Amino acid sequence: MKTFTSNPFYKFIIFPVGQMLAFILGAGTLLSVIIILLAYIFRGSVTNLDLVERTITILPKVLIDGITIGFVYATIALGYTMVYGVLEFINFSHSEIFMVGGVVGVELLRYFDAQGSLATMNEYVVIGMAIVLGMVIAGGLAVTVERIAYKPLRGAPRLVPLISAIGMSFILQDAVRLILGLTTGEFNVILPQFGTFDEFQILTIPGIANAVQIQNKTILLIAVTVMMLVGLNFLVNGTKIGKAIRAVAQDRPTASLMGINVNLIISLTFLIGGALGGAAGVLFALKVTRLDPFVGFFPGLKAFTAAVLGGIGNLTGALLGGLVLGLLESFGASYLGIFTEGAFGAEYKDILAFAILIIILIFRPSGLLGQTVGQKA
Amino acid sequence: MAKKILEVNDIHSYYGHIHALKGISLYVEEGEIVSLIGSNGAGKSTTLRTISGLMHPRSGSINLGGTDITHMEPHIIVSNGVGHVPEGRGIFPKLSVRENLDMGAYTINDTPKNSERIEQVFTLFPRLKERVDQYGGTLSGGEQQMLAIGRSLMLNPRILMLDEPSMGLAPVLVELIFDIIKKLNKDGTTILLVEQNAQMALSIAHRGYVLQTGNIVLTDTADKLKKNEMVQKSYLGIE
Numbered sequence: 294m295k296t297f298t299s300n301p302f303y304k305f306i307i308f309p310v311g312q313m314l315a316f317i318l319g320a321g322t323l324l325s326v327i328i329i330l331l332a333y334i335f336r337g338s339v340t341n342l343d344l345v346e347r348t349i350t351i352l353p354k355v356l357i358d359g360i361t362i363g364f365v366y367a368t369i370a371l372g373y374t375m376v377y378g379v380l381e382f383i384n385f386s387h388s389e390i391f392m393v394g395g396v397v398g399v400e401l402l403r404y405f406d407a408q409g410s411l412a413t414m415n416e417y418v419v420i421g422m423a424i425v426l427g428m429v430i431a432g433g434l435a436v437t438v439e440r441i442a443y444k445p446l447r448g449a450p451r452l453v454p455l456i457s458a459i460g461m462s463f464i465l466q467d468a469v470r471l472i473l474g475l476t477t478g479e480f481n482v483i484l485p486q487f488g489t490f491d492e493f494q495i496l497t498i499p500g501i502a503n504a505v506q507i508q509n510k511t512i513l514l515i516a517v518t519v520m521m522l523v524g525l526n527f528l529v530n531g532t533k534i535g536k537a538i539r540a541v542a543q544d545r546p547t548a549s550l551m552g553i554n555v556n557l558i559i560s561l562t563f564l565i566g567g568a569l570g571g572a573a574g575v576l577f578a579l580k581v582t583r584l585d586p587f588v589g590f591f592p593g594l595k596a597f598t599a600a601v602l603g604g605i606g607n608l609t610g611a612l613l614g615g616l617v618l619g620l621l622e623s624f625g626a627s628y629l630g631i632f633t634e635g636a637f638g639a640e641y642k643d644i645l646a647f648a649i650l651i652i653i654l655i656f657r658p659s660g661l662l663g664q665t666v667g668q669k670a
Numbered sequence: 671m672a673k674k675i676l677e678v679n680d681i682h683s684y685y686g687h688i689h690a691l692k693g694i695s696l697y698v699e700e701g702e703i704v705s706l707i708g709s710n711g712a713g714k715s716t717t718l719r720t721i722s723g724l725m726h727p728r729s730g731s732i733n734l735g736g737t738d739i740t741h742m743e744p745h746i747i748v749s750n751g752v753g754h755v756p757e758g759r760g761i762f763p764k765l766s767v768r769e770n771l772d773m774g775a776y777t778i779n780d781t782p783k784n785s786e787r788i789e790q791v792f793t794l795f796p797r798l799k800e801r802v803d804q805y806g807g808t809l810s811g812g813e814q815q816m817l818a819i820g821r822s823l824m825l826n827p828r829i830l831m832l833d834e835p836s837m838g839l840a841p842v843l844v845e846l847i848f849d850i851i852k853k854l855n856k857d858g859t860t861i862l863l864v865e866q867n868a869q870m871a872l873s874i875a876h877r878g879y880v881l882q883t884g885n886i887v888l889t890d891t892a893d894k895l896k897k898n899e900m901v902q903k904s905y906l907g908i909e
Contacts, residue, residue, distance in 0.1 A: 553776055
């Protein structure tokens, strides 16, 4: 058994992917069972439709939506949790790094569109280019922000860099607003029409009344985030650099006594977190198709919540927290309206999701997977 | 006269406004064990922290075998050959014993040499070999001290600085650790030892410095220090 588990293929591919599947199946099944039970209990009280049948019919779609947004939250949450793991500091400007990634990606597509070459290009190549560019710019920006706004404050009391991060957040929002305003005349950037994703490919799951539709855009989003998460796991647990990151997270002065350049590792942490955030931004933009400079706030706040829910500082926790939060939100958005006959609509999804989160955190204040700073992901 | 490996010249270090080192000067020659003794807060650990670059002196200079390291960052000083086993051992609790040892050789990109060094460390501390896949945080105090010393040997340092290696250990383990230190020295490692246990420290050291509130008040060979009335009274418990 030991030889099998120490096999790198198992350790860096099968194990992390299996972990993701376990989280998805676990959280998805639990929520599905709860919602179906609730549907049975309340089936008499809703008059105009069969509650149980309606619940089950839309369930696959609800699950897919939840998992999709859950992966986006998880990818952003990793940026918060990695920086927290190394510096014990909440980088509140991370939501703006995410936004910048998205805006950069969309601007690249708009540029191709203006050139007239977008229609002739392969859509996956275009998306790949947008993701890479978003990652580079967002990662570079995160490192720059750290150098300018956080590094000089490293010895200061904890609240001071926090305020600096919030300030940086406003500065980035307005900087993007200014740049977009000057170059395009308006603050919204709208994803140009391209490719054939919206001619939805259909994935049919037999045995369910309506065929389940997944846009291949959604499959792409999940595939890219899963690849990034697997890559990050390998980087942190399978490389010398990752070992150094974990050492710095566990004991910074001693890490420097080992010959580790602590400042370089901190920059690298911001680079990785920022790049993940930027990629998430591009993927998010593909999904929502319309961005403005303030679009990072809610996803950022929710990803931060996901990081806390999973246990901040814990990489696996960020993944679990993101998926749980995404699913809760998706269930809330779809079922609140049905169960209350329209009295509470989808707009109350956040109240439901956060109410459940508060309850979880009351019973597990250190998050679902506890606070284990710098542990193996 | 043997070559001076480390030379500290009149350094002043501060924690905020607190003047912790008020002009410390000392030197260590190749092949020596030099011991710094003194009570809590005398500045022993601060001296080591200043040498290894974890804090920088406001004035004074530190010279390592001809190189001025006064204002270098700790990771550069390490790669110049200063091994520092910090107070409290500084084991990475969530890295395995092997990963902790790997960290000690972080600056050396020579895998065969590093594996060879790990084997040497295991010969010195067979207990670590039994625990190789365990998390550092699960080791006992004595094992952690062995790991901390073993980890700093991965670098084959020109000078090894040990901060309170006896702290929190049972007497039998203290003996063991000191035997190891003596053995390392016999094999050619130069050692700067900080100890509250002056008895043990002076029993293996060649020379010693006595620190009091950030000043060196006395320095001599270990044998003479052991016979000094003030040292006997204050640090050896002999009335």
